[in-house]
Structures are given as C-alpha cells and as structure tokens.
Amino acid sequence: MNNEVVGIIAGALSCTTFLPQVVKTWKSKSTKDVSLAMFLIASLGTSLWLYYGILIHSISIIGTNIIVLIFSLTMLYLIFKNRRKDPE
C-alpha cells in the first residue's frame, strides 16, 4: 500500500474520532462521565494546529483541524449546557 494512502486513512479516522461521542451525548444529554478537560485541551490543541496550518499554508492541516474543532466545540457546548441544566 502506498504510504500516503495509509496517511490519508489515518487522517480521515482522526477527523471523525469525536463524532460518535457527539452523537451519543446529543442523544443521551448525559455528560457525567465525560471529561470536560479532555475537550478543553482538544479545542485548544486543535486551534493551535489550525493556526499552525495557516502559518505554513497547509490545506490538509487547516481542513482536518476545522472538522475536529467543530466536534470539540460541540462537545464543550453540550457539556456546559448539560451542567447548567443538571448541576452536580
């Protein structure tokens, strides 16, 4: 298999890593066991990757990190919305 095919499949999987968590949380509306810090770090890290992609003019880094950032911010929104509704 061509090296870049492996890289592209790996990248596609990385992009969608958070998607099942977003779907699960969207349906269940329960975030008790989910780490807020994980999605804070993910949002910050992804924002920096996005900035890095802009700095070095890499469309691949910009595109993939926009997708991951959307999922991370959606999870932050769901966690905060749920905690306000149901504080522990």
Add this chain to the structure above:
Amino acid sequence: MNNEVVGIIAGALSCTTFLPQVVKTWKSKSTKDVSLAMFLIASLGTSLWLYYGILIHSISIIGTNIIVLIFSLTMLYLIFKNRRKDPE
C-alpha cells in the same frame, strides 16, 4: 513566534488530550456516558498513524502516536472492564 514552536505546543496538547479522561474514568470507574466507538476509532486511527510514521521514518509521528495509543487502549480497557462488571 516561530512556526515550529506553535506546532510543538499543538503536538504536546494533542498527545495529552485523552489523559484527563483516563484519570477521570480511573477514579470514577463509571463509563456510561463515554463513547466506546470514539476510543475504537482513536485506537485504530492512532495505530495507522504509527504505521505511517514507521513507513516514512518520522520519529515525531511515531513518538506522539505511541503516547496517544497508550491512552486510547487504556480507555478501551477501562470501558470493557466496567461494562463486564456493570452491564446495562
């Protein structure tokens, strides 16, 4: 700021993204709200990144993905251990 400094900070944050979830789950032993699919995709994606790093001889890709893979597999272990103990 140097472009590569941004990239290194982004990479360091990406490496530690799953750590807070591992710590939280290790302490709480509760994984009801955590998506199994997220950590299955993360483990598969990270394994492919690791393979890609080996193919293109990139120490940075190999090193960072070993760290993320350890956290992903730890989460899979905790989720399966918890589900066996407390099936829903």
